[in-house]
Amino acid sequence: xxxxxxxxxxxxxxxxxxxxxxxxxxxxxxxxxxxxxxxxxxxxxxxxxxxxxxxxxxxxxxxxxxxxxxxxxxxxxxxxxxxxxxxxxxxxxxxxxxxxxxxxxxxxxxxxxxxxxxxxxxxxxxxxxxxxxxxxxxxxxxxxxxxxxxxxxxxxxxxxxxxxxxxxxxxxxxxxxxxxxxxxxxxxxxxxxxxxxxxxxxxxxxx
Ligand SMILES: Cc1cc2nc3c(=O)[nH]c(=O)nc-3n(C[C@H](O)[C@H](O)[C@H](O)COP(=O)(O)O)c2cc1C
Numbered sequence: 001x002x003x004x005x006x007x008x009x010x011x012x013x014x015x016x017x018x019x020x021x022x023x024x025x026x027x028x029x030x031x032x033x034x035x036x037x038x039x040x041x042x043x044x045x046x047x048x049x050x051x052x053x054x055x056x057x058x059x060x061x062x063x064x065x066x067x068x069x070x071x072x073x074x075x076x077x078x079x080x081x082x083x084x085x086x087x088x089x090x091x092x093x094x095x096x097x098x099x100x101x102x103x104x105x106x107x108x109x110x111x112x113x114x115x116x117x118x119x120x121x122x123x124x125x126x127x128x129x130x131x132x133x134x135x136x137x138x139x140x141x142x143x144x145x146x147x148x149x150x151x152x153x154x155x156x157x158x159x160x161x162x163x164x165x166x167x168x169x170x171x172x173x174x175x176x177x178x179x180x181x182x183x184x185x186x187x188x189x190x191x192x193x194x195x196x197x198x199x200x201x202x203x204x205x206x207x
Contacts, residue, residue: 019177019193046080072134097182114168
């Protein structure tokens, strides 16, 4: 499993002064790289009363306001965010010897923003969002299929499917963003941006 990492690093001189700009550069490179699968997949970690938990979600947008994704508000992650809005997002681009870790605070997107995105989803995904009581016990696959069929009959293909009230987006407003680039002899580059009263502060961490 041991492998050596590359020569090309990430220096303070070449890093953008704004982490969202630097993130967008790396996301574009990952998305253009054929050996990176699902470049916009990120591991969301949350904390609830029983401890931490992690799962993958898809980044749907990144702006100066932060990073957004969509899910079921009554899922385990939705309940954890209600308990503690502090979360982390991790992009594992192993094929490029890169990792980005974001820490921040999650807040719900507005109903209009969630409606706008929901309307762009394929009909099957829209019905699936109604049918799935995400993270809750499911007695059988058949039960899920029956729920799907019921909602499909209620909102037939071609009709306008409303956004389920329990479904929508979150925006993660970052407080720190760390860029990791693998380097030779385990002398990896780790540049971390943290928020300060004067804006973003860039510093380097021991690998
Ligand atoms: C590649 C990938 C992408 C996923 N994207 C999402 C997503 O955008 N939203 C979502 O709710 N679940 C997504 N999932 C499923 C979650 O990982 C998870 O199983 C689900 O959200 C329930 O998590 P929870 O019980 O911790 O709330 C994705 C899974 C994978 C493997």
